[in-house]
Amino acid sequence: MAKRITIEDVAKEAGVSKGTVSAVLNGKNTVKPRTRERILEVMKDLNFRPRGMARNLKNGSEDRSIGLIIKDINYPFYTAIATGVREYAYSKGYQVIITSSENDHECEKKFTHLFSTKDIKGAIIAPIVEGATEIEHLFKLKMINYPFVLLEEVRGIQANAVVIDNLRAVRQAVKYLIDAGHRKIVHFAGPLQSSHTQERIEGFRYAFSETTLAFNKDMVVFIGSRYEDSYRNSLEFFRNKPRDQYPTAIVCFNDQQALAVMTALKEVNIRVPDEMSIIGNDDIYYAQLYPVPLTTIHAPLHEIGVRSAEILIRNIESPVLLPPERILLQTDLVVRESTRSILV
């Protein structure tokens, strides 16, 4: 176990004091060129890497930075939120660093720990809320009064949150389909680690309760949200079902899933929207560019980012502990070409 090299080792080797080495490190011009060269040389030889934390300990870390924990770095939903966060944070003099848990709960835990120990001043977290909800890591953050904002509801914890009104969103989408004459509608639900999944199912169900149409649980099918999963599962769904039992419309969990479903539909020769209407969710940037531009539920992604950054920074800068805030944001249905009316 090679002991780590410190400024002291360098000093000794170069025959100077710690203070002088420190001066070189900080680009002070008080040190004689000859000495400077020698010290630089020794630093290279020993492969000396100064520990910035020791510096920060002394000076009180001069930087201001916040962290963001998202679930999927490749899903534009999250990067759009990140942009909102960044813009606001930047305007307040904060840097933002992004991490992606890739839907791994362990990862999320590690990141919260990382942030709090690296003097990242606060965090915005898209939490994984699986089953019995392991949330001790969030409690730990609360214990040390670490400021954070959640992007999904987590039961059992009082914390800042900026969330979307999923129930109302999906309810509105279903209503739109029903108004357009659809009677056989299915909801392709998402992954269980997301609170969005449950809320969107609720919304779907709720929409039926407002009509005379009956809801039954076969109308909700869990196919995941990752492209490959959704593709495979939806294809299976279509293949296992006689054609005359197909729904006429599908409400998808999100836009990525919707894309996979449309690809699967192509595979089984069902045309969108002529034979099947598809509604997505989120309105990621690329949804409008899909081969069939997607009708979807527009979420105010940028605003989610801005609002959560706002709350976070307010909390960071407050000398006293602030009570938790909760903000509920509304969505809009944006109609493109993947849905059509089947009224005669």
Next chain:
Amino acid sequence: MAKRITIEDVAKEAGVSKGTVSAVLNGKNTVKPRTRERILEVMKDLNFRPRGMARNLKNGSEDRSIGLIIKDINYPFYTAIATGVREYAYSKGYQVIITSSENDHECEKKFTHLFSTKDIKGAIIAPIVEGATEIEHLFKLKMINYPFVLLEEVRGIQANAVVIDNLRAVRQAVKYLIDAGHRKIVHFAGPLQSSHTQERIEGFRYAFSETTLAFNKDMVVFIGSRYEDSYRNSLEFFRNKPRDQYPTAIVCFNDQQALAVMTALKEVNIRVPDEMSIIGNDDIYYAQLYPVPLTTIHAPLHEIGVRSAEILIRNIESPVLLPPERILLQTDLVVRESTRSILV
């Protein structure tokens, strides 16, 4: 200027010693419930937030993490690289944190500083190489033997780099167009802060030098790479030119730009590929989903991530300073539907 609250303040207020407060903070079960409650209470009252760095100083930071500085969090090119980085890093027990400079050089500088002072063990950097190339911040990293890998060539510095063979890539694309009968070909070049821009222009030019066709500098037009810029500038390009002087094919700087260009073409009623062939660059995931699936140059994004993480971690873990490595990766032209032959 409110003095920061320290563990000592808490200890004093609660009438215990620092050690006891520390024990509570670390969830040790050696502290009596009553005392624990009291301390917790005081921590809340004072809004005490422990500095993790002081902890790490004593224990030597237990975590292993690397940083990634990309230029645009919303461009899938970078998130695909990030995925490669993550996968490799994760397999080696490293966490990765991502930051985006959003093409702001100041930002990049700040992030390199942030990483090195927060004990992030090393960095992978997509550098902004504007004009006279401000690179003192990279030199500073070298001075402190901070391990890093560049994703673009930076002149004037010896450093690890994993780069794409842009010249060969574009040359191949142009050759493909010429073989398909195109004679009037234009290159829409990208932003000047990217070394890719220059290299791709070189490749474009080089392709002509291999034929009897003449190259002249009007064949390269700078329209930027951000969607809005590219859209506006390309539209202007088309509007200012009589129709019979249009090229028959355009080699775009990247896929995002290509999308903007295709949108502009729609605006002026030029059909792709019938009246205009378009070639992109990068092969981001969504390129295949564009309204007209894009012919583009496939870059091994995932591999870029993996290889650079590999080099970085090797450097981090080496006790001695390693000589810089440079890896040049090749691309492939993938032909979809945005190009066609105009041979009779």
Next chain:
DNA sequence: CGGGATAATTGAAACGGTTTGATTTTTATT
């Protein structure tokens, strides 16, 4: 060549936690 001015270097204190062995307090036992 001496002496003051200036440049370069030193060394100890400080930063805010954790750790540890010693000490005090509490609990259990007789």
Next chain:
DNA sequence: AATAAAAATCAAACCGTTTCAATTATCCCG
């Protein structure tokens, strides 16, 4: 109530840097 054992707490040392007042080296000039 006395004592042994166990539990809780304490005080000091420690981590690796920066800072700054004090010291030493160097320079300049008459």
